Amino acid sequence: MEIEREINPHFEDYLFDWDYKFYFLVGGYGSSKSYNTAFKIILKLLDEKRTALVVREVYDTIRDSCFSLFDEIITEMELDDRIRCVVSPMQIRFPNGSKIIFKGMDKPAKLKSINNVSIVWIEECSEVKYAGFKELLGRLRHPFLKLHMILTTNPVSKNNWCYKHFFIDKKKKLFILDDKELYKKRTIIINNTYYHHSLADDNYFLPKSYIEQLDDLKTFDIDLYRIARRGQFGVNGRKVLPQFERRPHYEVLDMMHKIKKPLHKVGMDFGFETSYNAIVRLVIDDENKILYIYWQYYKNQMTDDKTAIEIAEFKNTQELIRADSAEPKTIKFYQQEGFNMRGAKKFPGSRLQNTKKVKRFKKIICSEDCQDVIDELEDLTYAIDKDGELIEDEFATDPHTFSAIWYGLDGYEVSDLKEHKYDDSVYEKGKGVANKTSDPYKRGGTVF
Missing domain, CATH: 3.40.50.300 (P-loop containing nucleotide triphosphate hydrolases)
Structure with missing residues (x-):
């Protein structure tokens, strides 16, 4: 034909x-x-x-x-x-x-x-x-x-x-x-x-405009510029998030207030003995592809009932928390306690996919109040195998806040240029009206 x-x-x-x-x-x-x-x-x-x-x-x-x-x-x-x-x-x-x-x-x-x-x-x-x-x-x-x-x-x-x-x-x-x-x-x-x-x-x-967006990669991630704009193989740098930067808390809040259509996300990773319960509040500037991290909770050796008491504010705000779906019993407990919590989607290869997703942000700006996030992510490097080669979905340390960010971003794709019409994380559970909190940024800022 x-x-x-x-x-x-x-x-x-x-x-x-x-x-x-x-x-x-x-x-x-x-x-x-x-x-x-x-x-x-x-x-x-x-x-x-x-x-x-x-x-x-x-x-x-x-x-x-x-x-x-x-x-x-x-x-x-x-x-x-x-x-x-x-x-x-x-x-x-x-x-x-x-x-x-x-x-x-x-x-x-x-x-x-x-x-x-x-x-x-x-x-x-x-x-x-x-x-x-x-x-x-x-x-x-x-x-x-x-x-x-x-x-x-x-x-x-x-x-x-x-x-x-x-x-x-x-x-x-x-x-x-x-x-x-x-x-x-x-x-x-x-x-x-x-x-x-x-x-x-x-x-x-x-x-x-898309080509201009690719050209702009050169200013914040030279490895990604080589891949995305020049289409060339290379030896990747050891640093996982070269675009990560810390800022004073008041500066972060000021920058977030200027976002035209902010997307609010919350992610949680579970831990107990040597790992940690890690929660992060995130704001996404989808237009400029910037991720803001402005609040954290980070503790271990805490039973679920004690953690529920310490993070009780989430019951009041009814923010959607996307958490590690490998712990369905834990998620069920928090749901019964009145938290708006769902399991984030996990599948074979999701570690690599989630890492790539976070790396696609032009900037990752973290409040200096989130010291544990900074400690884990500012100098996070890839793990190396026995032949000295990078392992692209494993890291030199176990960054619990990175996992929390993965879960918080579940359902959001950085490379997707489609307009996001609403933000489900600031909607009340089971209702079609936005949460009444006048300033969502004022919910956080304290490091427990």
């Missing part, structure tokens, strides 16, 4: 090239590599009867990313009357018998029942484990169709398996391609692999 559609010139050759087994796409944020990969697969499956497998490390992240992207493109192409996007189980079915199936590497047993897959797309391949990549290679098989595997990613550390496998592994003395050559030539073909590099500048449909 004939399809007319405007495309980004930098992706034109890639869209129609099916001569190679591997397609490795690396690039900065907003470069449209994922969009064009989804479009490429749709065109192929319309032309030939095939089964394509789309994979991410965590299955729960697929619906709002890959699946919705396919759905969006199919609707834009006005093919939604012919191509069916089935939600449960997630599948896309074509009129010629082609289909796209979606799986997560956190549920490996589900891969064993897959047969005759001739195309595999691994989205955010740097998050998939190397063993998972090799497992998927074994699932890529068909009696007569040519086989293809597409890998897309934002660049990460040069210690990641995808860099070592497709570029350079110094330890194994393996040299395939110098990534600097790829940044210069933009597309390179070596052996049976098609390499493609892209930046936000290659996406003609991207607003100028």
Whole structure:
């Protein structure tokens, strides 16, 4: 069938090239590599009867990313009357018998029942484990169709398996391609692999304001600037939150008062003997992507009944506390005591996802009254494995306030530019009216 559609010139050759087994796409944020990969697969499956497998490390992240992207493109192409996007189980079915199936590497047993897959797309391949990549290679098989595997990613550390496998592994003395050559030539073909590099500048449909936002990363996180704006691999710095800064409490309150649409969040991590009950009150400046931390509670060796007495103010304010869902009995206790508390969503890989979420803030500004937050986060560094390589979801210390921040941010996505219409944390439990507290910032400020 004939399809007319405007495309980004930098992706034109890639869209129609099916001569190679591997397609490795690396690039900065907003470069449209994922969009064009989804479009490429749709065109192929319309032309030939095939089964394509789309994979991410965590299955729960697929619906709002890959699946919705396919759905969006199919609707834009006005093919939604012919191509069916089935939600449960997630599948896309074509009129010629082609289909796209979606799986997560956190549920490996589900891969064993897959047969005759001739195309595999691994989205955010740097998050998939190397063993998972090799497992998927074994699932890529068909009696007569040519086989293809597409890998897309934002660049990460040069210690990641995808860099070592497709570029350079110094330890194994393996040299395939110098990534600097790829940044210069933009597309390179070596052996049976098609390499493609892209930046936000290659996406003609991207607003100028988004590119300016990426340019601004250079002022507060040079590592993220390298990844998001330049689309280049590198050696990540050891510091987890280089944009973290402390300010006097009165300055923090003054800055928060100037936010046009502040989002109020509260997170709680549970602990007892050597770990801590940690609670943080947060305010998000969504427009400027700044996270404020202005109140904390931090104690250990406290039973739940004693803690409930010390944090009784939350019963009065009815602020929503998002807490560690691994402790359902504890959450139930606080709910019965009258606290507005819910478990934050946890899933395999959530530590890494939550860490990345916090790192996306341009600034993290903490009140000097929150000394335990400062002690844990100001110089927080990544853990190092036996080979001296960074472990991106583990830290040199156990930062309980960091976990509390993760839980408090549950349901909020820093990279999401959609407008937040309301803030559920300052709504009364079970009611549709805002809490009557005249100044939410005056609730906190004391370190217990």
